[in-house]
Amino acid sequence: MRSTVENVLVLDPRAGLSGPAARGDRRVVVEQQAAAARRHRKAGAAYGVLSDMAMALKVSGRTR
DSSP, X not given: OHXXXXXXXXXXXXXXXXXHHHHTOHHHHHHHHHHHHHHOHHHHHHHHHXXXXXXXXXXXXXXX
16 A cells, blocks of 8 residues: 555556556455455445545546
8 A cells, every 4th residue: 555655646646556446456356345344344345435436546537
Protein backbone atom coordinates (compact mmCIF):
# COMPACT_ATOMS: atom_id res chain seq x y z
CA MET A 1 0.00 0.00 0.00
CA ARG A 2 2.85 2.38 0.82
CA SER A 3 4.32 2.08 -2.67
CA THR A 4 0.94 2.82 -4.24
CA VAL A 5 0.53 5.95 -2.13
CA GLU A 6 4.05 7.07 -3.04
CA ASN A 7 3.39 6.42 -6.74
CA VAL A 8 0.12 8.36 -6.63
CA LEU A 9 1.91 11.31 -5.02
CA VAL A 10 4.75 11.29 -7.58
CA LEU A 11 2.75 10.33 -10.67
CA ASP A 12 -0.81 11.21 -11.49
CA PRO A 13 -3.35 9.00 -9.68
CA ARG A 14 -4.22 6.87 -12.71
CA ALA A 15 -0.59 6.12 -13.48
CA GLY A 16 0.29 5.57 -9.84
CA LEU A 17 -2.24 2.85 -9.13
CA SER A 18 -1.08 -0.74 -9.13
CA GLY A 19 -2.37 -4.06 -7.90
CA PRO A 20 -5.40 -6.18 -8.70
CA ALA A 21 -7.96 -3.37 -8.62
CA ALA A 22 -5.89 -1.25 -11.01
CA ARG A 23 -5.49 -4.26 -13.31
CA GLY A 24 -9.22 -4.95 -13.16
CA ASP A 25 -8.55 -8.40 -11.67
CA ARG A 26 -11.95 -8.80 -10.02
CA ARG A 27 -11.27 -12.41 -8.92
CA VAL A 28 -8.26 -11.39 -6.82
CA VAL A 29 -10.10 -8.37 -5.41
CA VAL A 30 -13.00 -10.60 -4.32
CA GLU A 31 -10.62 -13.10 -2.71
CA GLN A 32 -8.73 -10.36 -0.86
CA GLN A 33 -11.96 -8.71 0.22
CA ALA A 34 -13.19 -12.02 1.64
CA ALA A 35 -9.90 -12.50 3.50
CA ALA A 36 -10.16 -9.00 4.99
CA ALA A 37 -13.81 -9.62 5.96
CA ARG A 38 -12.83 -12.79 7.80
CA ARG A 39 -10.56 -10.67 9.98
CA HIS A 40 -13.08 -7.85 10.41
CA ARG A 41 -16.41 -7.37 8.64
CA LYS A 42 -16.00 -3.62 8.22
CA ALA A 43 -12.46 -4.05 6.88
CA GLY A 44 -13.84 -6.29 4.15
CA ALA A 45 -16.49 -3.74 3.27
CA ALA A 46 -13.93 -0.93 3.19
CA TYR A 47 -11.63 -2.99 0.98
CA GLY A 48 -14.48 -3.56 -1.45
CA VAL A 49 -15.42 0.12 -1.65
CA LEU A 50 -11.81 1.27 -2.07
CA SER A 51 -11.18 -1.37 -4.73
CA ASP A 52 -14.25 -0.25 -6.67
CA MET A 53 -13.02 3.33 -6.49
CA ALA A 54 -9.54 2.31 -7.66
CA MET A 55 -10.99 0.41 -10.62
CA ALA A 56 -13.15 3.38 -11.61
CA LEU A 57 -10.21 5.78 -11.27
CA LYS A 58 -8.00 3.63 -13.48
CA VAL A 59 -10.67 3.38 -16.18
CA SER A 60 -12.20 6.84 -16.19
CA GLY A 61 -9.93 9.08 -14.14
CA ARG A 62 -12.77 9.51 -11.65
CA THR A 63 -13.67 7.58 -8.52
CA ARG A 64 -17.41 7.48 -9.22
